[in-house]
Amino acid sequence: MSSPQPSTTRRLVILRHAEAAPAAASDHDRDLTPDGRAAAAAAGRWLAAEQHVPSAALVSDALRTRRTWEELAAAAGWLDVPVEHAAPLYSAGPETALDMVRGTDVDVATLVLVGHNPTVASLAHLLHDGQGNERAAVRMTQGYPPAAVTVLACPVPWAEVAWGGCRLVDFHLAGA
Template sequence: MTDPDPLAAPAAVRRLVVLRHGTAVGAAASDHERDLTEQGRAEAAGVGRWLRAEGHLPDAALVSDARRTRRTWEEVAAAGDLLDVPVEHAPALYSAGPESALDLVRATDTGVGTLLVVGHNPTVASLAHLLHDGRGSERAALRMAQGYPPAAVTVLAVPVAWRDLAWGLARLVDFRPPRP
């Protein structure tokens, strides 16, 4: 039996969009309170415009509760005309490792077709790399292998229910390095 091709049946495929927050200031009262720089806000707005242009529109957003991730989401939502997308600010995502972040994704409501996760490195890079099944866009894989800088975003096709998502089950659709 062959593996199901998640790109062959787009209507049945979920999408996971994994985004690292935009460029942040170097210091604040605490790491949790670090905000975005002007460049970081422009990068996040660029992601929002790109998501809209490419049709990777989230039905829900899971966002770390740190200031820089919340601000990244605000800029993405405003530029991508995504202000009506339900957002959950998850304190657990701030310090989550890849396995904990995956657990948060697995808890996504079954009605969500596309989930956007906004988090921190190294967790978001690890999440994207570990979920990738080694197939899909070779160009995206090469770009993702070169690093996961602030405002980098990965789009993965998920052929299973959120609760069943596991390492190596998602097809790499696209990777966008940061740019305004």
């Protein structure tokens, strides 16, 4: 009798940064508002409660995305999760973001990607296979505000993730 093969399903958590201050010395340097910090922490608590625990995080190097990750990770108790602050995510389109996901180490079971709109909303919509959580799919089509979180199950190794290839697990509005 053969033993069952380990599951290749990966979890991809896509998060738009929380509410940012309207101005700073540069767009790249915009920090979170107090409400943004609270929403990022709420997203972390929700992800932890739902047991979507990351093995790694891919975060734009902009201040607002780094701060979103810091607040989220602190609230969830994920202070030891390896983080890559990726400059290309700051201005990436969905294709570049997907390429970055595809470059994720094979040992990462759950990846959190923290980025900017319209990229993160497009990435979530384009990866969604039209199946899974119907209620979440409806909510996701109604907008992707700051601190919105999409959780996708991807049944293939990261290098093989493709458009329409992941199942929608949940969509959460942490800032609502």
